[in-house]
Amino acid sequence: MVSRGTGAGRVKGARRPEVRLPPLEAFGGGELEPDGDYDGLEFPEKDLAGQDGAGARFMDCALRGCALDETRLHHARFLDSVLTGVRGVGTDLAESTLRDVELVDARLGGVQLHGAALERVVIRGGKIDYLNLRTAVLRDVVFEGCVLVEPDFGGARLERVEFVDCALKGVDLTAATLKDVDLRGAVSLEIARGVDRLAGAVISPSQLLDLAPVLAAEVGIRVE
Numbered sequence: 001m002v003s004r005g006t007g008a009g010r011v012k013g014a015r016r017p018e019v020r021l022p023p024l025e026a027f028g029g030g031e032l033e034p035d036g037d038y039d040g041l042e043f044p045e046k047d048l049a050g051q052d053g054a055g056a057r058f059m060d061c062a063l064r065g066c067a068l069d070e071t072r073l074h075h076a077r078f079l080d081s082v083l084t085g086v087r088g089v090g091t092d093l094a095e096s097t098l099r100d101v102e103l104v105d106a107r108l109g110g111v112q113l114h115g116a117a118l119e120r121v122v123i124r125g126g127k128i129d130y131l132n133l134r135t136a137v138l139r140d141v142v143f144e145g146c147v148l149v150e151p152d153f154g155g156a157r158l159e160r161v162e163f164v165d166c167a168l169k170g171v172d173l174t175a176a177t178l179k180d181v182d183l184r185g186a187v188s189l190e191i192a193r194g195v196d197r198l199a200g201a202v203i204s205p206s207q208l209l210d211l212a213p214v215l216a217a218e219v220g221i222r223v224e
Helices: 205-218
Strands: 037-039 041-044 057-059 062-064 077-084 087-089 097-109 117-129 137-144 147-149 157-164 167-172 177-185 188-193
Touching (some): 188 205
Parallel strands (some): 037 057, 041 062, 057 077, 062 077, 077 097, 087 097, 097 117, 117 137, 167 188
């Protein structure tokens, strides 16, 4: 674990996943099954739209270029796995567990991750619209080079979370709890709600200037 900055600006860095996939077998076809057990499998360009994999476990798996429109993965577990180029709208990952996972170049919209647990996760590249992480727990998570449009962290707990070269648009931090959250690497930072929850985060001087109108409004300062 790395601490960045000095003095009051010191923040503990996130521990990144070290995913080393074994030789994989191709998924044999058919549909996902609720509470299914998938171990050491590759899902290449599979259309999983509308399928029900609620409660399933994915261990040492790779999902590459899969369609996840309205795929039901409620309470699923992704462990030591890689998801590359997945796409879809309305994917249901509510109350799921992602541990030691890399999500790369995703194109997703309206993803439901409320109540989920993310630990040692990297989300790199791609664009995610309306990401719902309400009441989720994020520990050692890195958002890198991605675009997040109106992500909802309402009531979530974020610890050792980094935003690197990310664009954050319309963020909702209502009732969120932040600890060792590093926002300095964000290329844009727009907070729509919950700016009062930034205690426990580190921002840059330029970001402070950008947020000044929102902070002033929060404490009732009129600027003329």
